[in-house]
Amino acid sequence: MTTTKTTTTKDEREDLSYFTLTLQSFLNESFPELxxxxxxxxxxxxxxxxxxxxxxxxGHTHPEASELSNEVLYEGLHFSKFDMLFKVICNEFDSQMPDDELRPFAMKMYPLCTDVFSKYSTNEPEFADSADYELLYTELTGTVAIHIEENGLW
Structure with a gap:
């Protein structure tokens, strides 16, 4: 019986790193543009x-090291434009489509909303608590509603 020795290259190990997988999952969920x-x-x-x-x-403990590494991993990713759009669609349009179509619809709408997002400084950590957040929410709701109406989706 012959056994084959398999070796893992450095690139393959990096592809499977905890941090890579964690960040990739987070970006897939909340930052599709990245x-x-x-x-x-x-x-x-x-x-x-x-x-x-x-x-x-x-000398930090594992939980402390994890907290520090997470700060680095998620730096600048405080506010997700996609999550906000998805929230708008779920809150305002969920009665118009099945639940399993909400996220795919949000993915289709996301590129169509870039002009709306460009009017707001969403990079600030406190944006979600600002008056501009409410204005953006309203503008996104209108943009989605107009798209639905103009394209005869419902």
Whole structure:
């Protein structure tokens, strides 16, 4: 009987890293515009892994190291435009389509809403608590409603 030794390359290990998988899942869910940005994912994941290792070497506990690495992993990803659009669609249009169609519809609408989002400074961590958030919510609702009406979707 012959056995074959399989080796895992460094690239394959990195592809399967906890930080890469965690970030990829998060981006797929909330930041679809970044989900295919392999450079961003690789750089951010490597930085988070290094932060975790450095924190442990510095004497931090595993939970503390995890918290520090998560700060690095999710830096600048405070507010998800897609999540907001999905919330608008779920809250305002859920009676017009089956639940399993809400997310696919949001994915289709997302590129059509870039002009709406461009009018607001959504990068600020406190944006979700601002008056502009409510204005954006209303504008997104109108944009979706107009798209539905103009395209005879319901």
């Amino acid at each position: 989900a295919n940005d392999k450079t961003f994912i690789e750089e951010r994941s490597e930085l988070a892994a290094q932060t975790y290792a450095d924190a442990l070497l510095a």
